[in-house]
Amino acid sequence: VSRPVRIGLLGAGTVGRGFLELLGRNACSIEERTGLALEVVKVLVRDPRRERPGVARSLLTADGESIVHGACDVVVEALGGIEPARSLLAQALEHGKPVVTANKALLASEAGSALRGHARHEASIAAAIPIVRALEEGLVGDQVSELTGILNGTCNFVLTLMAETGATLEATLAEARARGFAEADPSLDVDGHDAAQKLALLAELAFGVRAGRVRVEGIRGIEPEDVKAARALGYVLKPVAFARDGGESLELRVHPAFVPLSHPLASVRFEDNAVLVRAAGAGELLFRGKGAGALPTASALLADVVAVARGEPARRIERPAPPKEPVRGAPPAGRSRYYLRFPVYDVPGVIGRIATALGRREVSISHAEATLAPEKPGQGHVKVLAHETSDEALREALEDIERLPVLTGRSVAVRILA
């Protein structure tokens, strides 16, 4: 029997405590299966004098450097945020200690970019869904052409609940907060930036190149009207992240989308996440599960600790291809079908005016309807389905229409997935 694998754990918040709990429960079975005895030897906390149920006081320290310089074989980071996580992990690597992290924000940041390829980070993208392993190992002999994901559990929860109850975004967000699926400040989730960080990390793994800028649209403008319209037309409204390798360039975008009911992502509900991968050899692969939470994240951290202890370091792209576009350059324009909604005064000819303005920019439409807003007398909505059009043409058309005097507010444009 070899000596134990000594783990230095940075952080005893939700994820850190989940890690300690799952390791406590499963250390025996891990040793049975792998021959590895995993043992946490130090835990970094802010206040080591505070009692923590299930953690021996003697393990606690407020001195992170004593962990990363000290007697441990692997460093597990569950602090979150940029500092001190970044500098502690950098020091651990300098001391030759492998590191495992759940910190997506750090990895996706400029400050953390040096860690990519050096820290194992399955837990950082979709918790226990083994998508990092799938892309780096399972599909290493294949060519991934496209990724479509639901990468933000908060947005998916909110849109699912809106569809179930007809309630507003604000009301469902409050419910999500009450159930622990949304932060006090949900803007990182609702505005799409959390999903964009995950998408950029996934794209780097899938395509082997540094990802460019992600086009991000959040779900803030979505109203119960839109969720209802999706259902009436045979779709479901989902928060989608999309990456495509277009040969010369990468297309990366995060936005709400109308997803056909027969699409594999349509049935991914509430806080679940999923990633649909299209590869030349493998065809379409779907991975689905809980994308967040203490125990799912701990499960992925433990898997990475075992991999490190088995002598499998983080994967590096050995000879990275040159970036397919300037790292901060503008992403290429996409083409898509669209659902459009215009809040309007209920005046004669309003559909005609909107349809004419769309036609002038060569956006052709397959369906248009006007409905009254019962709570606002004299007002209503015009809803339009547009055939495939370029994002540029659509943007110009929307600018034209928003200058028309019949509009009472901002228009909403949602892509329709094929």
Place this chain on the structure above:
Amino acid sequence: VSRPVRIGLLGAGTVGRGFLELLGRNACSIEERTGLALEVVKVLVRDPRRERPGVARSLLTADGESIVHGACDVVVEALGGIEPARSLLAQALEHGKPVVTANKALLASEAGSALRGHARHEASIAAAIPIVRALEEGLVGDQVSELTGILNGTCNFVLTLMAETGATLEATLAEARARGFAEADPSLDVDGHDAAQKLALLAELAFGVRAGRVRVEGIRGIEPEDVKAARALGYVLKPVAFARDGGESLELRVHPAFVPLSHPLASVRFEDNAVLVRAAGAGELLFRGKGAGALPTASALLADVVAVARGEPARRIERPAPPKEPVRGAPPAGRSRYYLRFPVYDVPGVIGRIATALGRREVSISHAEATLAPEKPGQGHVKVLAHETSDEALREALEDIERLPVLTGRSVAVRILA
């Protein structure tokens, strides 16, 4: 740059040619990503004089031993069947050469059991769906309690097409054969043995113990009536494989099942496969994709070759737990809700007689209906939904009922998934 990784390929049938094709396309990108130059140096074929497009004649040999004893770094087996695959792989391992195989039948057989834990075999279970990796690596720190899968693409194709067209099992099997989704002799698929082999391999990976006997029911008895009844009751009929770790024993079974439309497996259609894993930490994870085919299988073989070249051997359960039941022992009785169909003469009181016979064995029912069979005057079906009952009680009740003079043929019993 290190020297190339020399691959000895056994077999140039569908899978072998897929491997050569995918490697030819992706060797450059694999080298860019991993630094590994993969090169096939020998290919075992029956007749080396036959021209094979895309394969240099100089690589071909009919002498398998010259490959497994010769100058190669990894042996990839794509022969299928037990011999000569078994003895060639055994010799390769004796010579210290790592082996990669897609050969499920061999691994699941007694003859091949010595290879398990020594051969990498991602390709053997569900082609490109990385379920071996997920269980051995992604969930190594977790506790899997249950697996539910659709592991046979032929059966799933047949049941999906029956639901779409209303055609019989025989007619859809002919269609599946025409499209290349079924063998000339489909009995391994249709009778459930193919899925049972895969389930036993998965259960060994998931639970870390040698799997016992699998209860197998095929789909031969299924008629268009049953597929229609499933839909009318809010279900879809699927070929299901199920494994549960019951603490003292393992429950392993393969059978058709009524799957609720909201279940993650309900939308897995045609030839697609899927595995739903329930684990203590990770929660529910779904993996879905093509479970067969030349290129999906080749994609998984290549991933295993890269893993081997990266110095990651096959995983062995280092200290296997004692089997939870005698390896060939009887599996425990399960409990389930059931859909039952009885072909009957259209006589008064037939529902009453069947319901009474069920009640006598304490099988209680929630729904019963009688329908006429328009093509058979004077005959019809009684369809029953039974509340949760033990498999034993149900079997006894069915034996009682099949002795009743009102029956015109064998009854059909299909489990209903929760």
